Amino acid sequence: MCGIIAYTGRQESYPILLQGLQRLEYRGYDSAGIALLDGQLKVYKKAGKVSDLENFVASKQLTGRIGIGHTRWATHGAPNDANAHPQVAYSGKLALVHNGIIENYSTLKQDLLNKGYVFKSETDTEVLAHFIEEVQQQNQCTLEEAVRLALTKVVGAYALVILSEDLPNTLIAARKGSPMVIGIGHDEFFVASDTAPIVAYTDQVVFISDHEMAVIQDNQLSMKSLEDVPLTPAIQKLDMALETIEKGSFTHFMLKEIFEQPKAIRDCMRGRLEVDSPNLVLGGIRSHIDKLARAHKITIVACGTSWHAGLVAEYFLEEFCRIPVEVEYASEFRYRKPVIGAGDFVLAISQSGETADTLAAVELAKAQGATILGICNVVESSIARAAHAGIYTHAGPEVGVASTKAFTTQLTVLFMVALKLAQHRGTVDATTFYKLLQHLATIPEAVETVLQQHDHVKQIAQAFQDAPNCLYLGRGYNFPVALEGALKLKELSYIHAEGYPAAEMKHGPIALIDEAMPVVFTATQDRSYGKIISNIEEVKARRGRVIVIVTEGDKVASKLADYVIEVPPMHEALMPMIAVIPLQLLAYHMAVIRGCDVDRPRNLAKSVTVE
Numbered sequence: 001m002c003g004i005i006a007y008t009g010r011q012e013s014y015p016i017l018l019q020g021l022q023r024l025e026y027r028g029y030d031s032a033g034i035a036l037l038d039g040q041l042k043v044y045k046k047a048g049k050v051s052d053l054e055n056f057v058a059s060k061q062l063t064g065r066i067g068i069g070h071t072r073w074a075t076h077g078a079p080n081d082a083n084a085h086p087q088v089a090y091s092g093k094l095a096l097v098h099n100g101i102i103e104n105y106s107t108l109k110q111d112l113l114n115k116g117y118v119f120k121s122e123t124d125t126e127v128l129a130h131f132i133e134e135v136q137q138q139n140q141c142t143l144e145e146a147v148r149l150a151l152t153k154v155v156g157a158y159a160l161v162i163l164s165e166d167l168p169n170t171l172i173a174a175r176k177g178s179p180m181v182i183g184i185g186h187d188e189f190f191v192a193s194d195t196a197p198i199v200a201y202t203d204q205v206v207f208i209s210d211h212e213m214a215v216i217q218d219n220q221l222s223m224k225s226l227e228d229v230p231l232t233p234a235i236q237k238l239d240m241a242l243e244t245i246e247k248g249s250f251t252h253f254m255l256k257e258i259f260e261q262p263k264a265i266r267d268c269m270r271g272r273l274e275v276d277s278p279n280l281v282l283g284g285i286r287s288h289i290d291k292l293a294r295a296h297k298i299t300i301v302a303c304g305t306s307w308h309a310g311l312v313a314e315y316f317l318e319e320f321c322r323i324p325v326e327v328e329y330a331s332e333f334r335y336r337k338p339v340i341g342a343g344d345f346v347l348a349i350s351q352s353g354e355t356a357d358t359l360a361a362v363e364l365a366k367a368q369g370a371t372i373l374g375i376c377n378v379v380e381s382s383i384a385r386a387a388h389a390g391i392y393t394h395a396g397p398e399v400g401v402a403s404t405k406a407f408t409t410q411l412t413v414l415f416m417v418a419l420k421l422a423q424h425r426g427t428v429d430a431t432t433f434y435k436l437l438q439h440l441a442t443i444p445e446a447v448e449t450v451l452q453q454h455d456h457v458k459q460i461a462q463a464f465q466d467a468p469n470c471l472y473l474g475r476g477y478n479f480p481v482a483l484e485g486a487l488k489l490k491e492l493s494y495i496h497a498e499g500y501p502a503a504e505m506k507h508g509p510i511a512l513i514d515e516a517m518p519v520v521f522t523a524t525q526d527r528s529y530g531k532i533i534s535n536i537e538e539v540k541a542r543r544g545r546v547i548v549i550v551t552e553g554d555k556v557a558s559k560l561a562d563y564v565i566e567v568p569p570m571h572e573a574l575m576p577m578i579a580v581i582p583l584q585l586l587a588y589h590m591a592v593i594r595g596c597d598v599d600r601p602r603n604l605a606k607s608v609t610v611e
Contacts, residue, residue, distance in 0.1 A: 002027055002073050002099040003020075003021065004024070004160075004193045005020030005191070006068040006163070006171050007188070008188065009185065009188020012062075012064070013036060013067035014036060020069060021069050026400070026600065027194075028074075029072075031046060032046060032070065033045025033070055033072075035067060035069075035086040035163055036064035037064050037165065037168055042062075046084065047079050068161050069086075070086060076101070076125075077122030087123055087128075087129045088129060089129040089133040091133060093165040094129060096160055098125040099158070099178045099193060101157055102154055103155045103156035105124035105128070108131050108153075132150045143162070143170075143172065147162060147213065148226055151213075151226055157177030157178050158177065159175040160174055173215075174213040175212060177356065178354070179207075181206065182205060182208065183205050187219055189216045189221065195240060198238070199238060205236055206223075255598075257404045258581070258588065264394070264408065264409050268393050268395065268409045273441060275438060280420045284391040288389045293421060293425045297326065297345075298325045298326075298346075298347055301365075302327075304403070306358075306406070308481075308484040309414060311480035312576050315476070320436075321418055321421045321422045330360070334364050340370045347375065348362045348372060349414075350374075350381075351406035353384045354378070354381055358383060359382050362383055363386065371389075373388070373389055374390030375390060377406055393412070400598070402492055404584050407484060407580060408581075411576060411577050415574065419440075443574060443578070456565065457565060458585075458589045460586065461589035465590060467518050470495055472489075472519075474501070474579075475502045475532050476572065478524065478526070479500075480576060481522050481575075481580050481583065485583030485586070486499035488586075489586070491587070491601050492590065493596055502531070502535040505539075519545065521535070521561075522548075547586075549583075550565070551568075552567065553566075
């Protein structure tokens with residue numbers, strides 16, 4: 001959830017740390033801080049965004065060729081200066097940055113209090129810093145050994161980097177349950193929560209796995225397990241261009257990523273979709289397709305936007321493959337006793353591949369003998385490595401906290417999986433298979449057409465900027481689209497919004513409808529079109545203000561609505577990839593007009609790596 005950056009090498013570390021924090025700020029922006037070592041440890045931290053830290057240190061001494069930095073999403077303790085990272089150990093000589101949650105911190109803290117330790121923050125991270133020093137003193141060992149021993153007694157998740165005055169050319173890093181990567185440059189090393197702050201300097205990286213430690217000392221990298229077994233670093237080449245993590249000419253990352261969707265979907269289909277053959281090549285699941293075709297049930301686990309993609313996939317898989325599907329909130333799945341066993345398939349969906357609840361659900365299902373298929377965007381992420389097989393979405397970096405291209409590329413992959421599986425099971429004939437492939441191939445062009453209505457959607461947003469509530473309604477494939485549209489509005493503009501199946505409106509939500517209530521219908525041409533027209537009539541009869549997304553040329557819903565957004569005609573199973581675009585734009589413009597921070601909505605972070 002938080003963002004970590006560390007540097008040691010031939011350059012001054014502060015500019016690298018600052019730029020790294022700026023590129024990691026989507027992971028958390030409650031507070032930020034740095035620790036620099038130049039003979040003496042200097043720690044500067046500030047509540048607020050990275051820009052607040054930058055202003056705070058403008059007159060400070062910022063020299064040092066080794067340092068650590070952190071941008072925080074608060075878990076233990078309010079967002080304030082004292083709780084910001086780095087946290088410093090009792091001696092004042094050791095600084096630590098941490099992403100994750102130490103679940104047994106209260107027990108450790110009480111023991112340290114009994115021994116006379118004094119705490120300056122409310123964080124579990126400060127407890128860990130003191131605890132490492134206590135372990136070192138008790139065992140009269142090296143700092144590296146103290147870190148290893150301390151972490152064997154820690155319960156919870158962590159990615160951490162340590163800097164100490166006693167080891168002036170050393171960084172110690174470790175991980176369990178939170179991502180961490182090392183960049184290897186020319187006489188320099190970088191440690192970070194993800195590759196965003198590294199790509200500007202090197203394309204050589206090492207991904208640290210769970211229960212591993214890395215020590216960078218005197219320009220040398222060594223690694224070992226927490227069981228003290230030496231490891232050989234596996235160096236990989238990073239395939240990412242710097243411009244993919246910069247805004248370019250766009251005002252916000254989110255707007256850039258909305259407009260990147262045609263390219264992202266094409267990249268997702270490239271090498272997989274063969275319309276002329278016709279064929280789908282899904283190498284990531286090839287070895288499991290026979291077993292998957294015999295599955296009696298598929299369980300999908302995900303959170304947030306990925307959960308909405310899973311709901312659409314339930315329609316895909318049941319309609320085309322005729323396999324029962326359950327879509328589970330990963331956070332709930334892991335805490336009950338799901339009926340999962342050998343022969344079952346669990347499909348885990350996560351943009352980052354690091355979502356803590358989804359990863360825990362994967363581990364639970366694996367322990368019960370299930371086969372795990374992962375759908376992730378980030379290569380070498382934890383879920384991608386934990387899965388038995390899977391497919392990358394190839395959406396490219398998504399910096400905006402509210403997911404956009406992650407959703408549409410997840411739907412693209414899920415549709416291809418469903419179609420490939422249906423072909424293998426013989427539940428779609430050759431003609432239908434070919435037609436669906438043809439429709440899928442036209443999605444990027446259709447999305448480009450919808451994006452041309454950018455200004456029109458902005459005008460609609462201006463009309464509803466002061467609405468206190470909003471209702472999103474859809475049926476069939478468009479019901480999950482309603483949920484996603486409502487989520488985007490809540491996340492970005494802080495307007496309360498709910499998504500419902502349109503027919504459920506009469507079972508409660510209709511009581512909310514009056515002339516001040518905007519109601520957004522996805523009313524494209526499909527098998528439930530006639531029914532949703534009746535739902536629109538019911539809202540209009542109660543003076544509700546209606547926005548409709550309709551298929552080009554629509555004559556009925558358009559006449560009933562106050563505002564109309566047209567989208568190109570498309571097979572109803574693929575319509576969610578198109579219909580969601582104007583809802584993304586609507587939420588974006590509502591947030592901008594209301595003065596909200598689009599890329600960094602309050603209380604949120606991009607990757608939820610803690611429970």
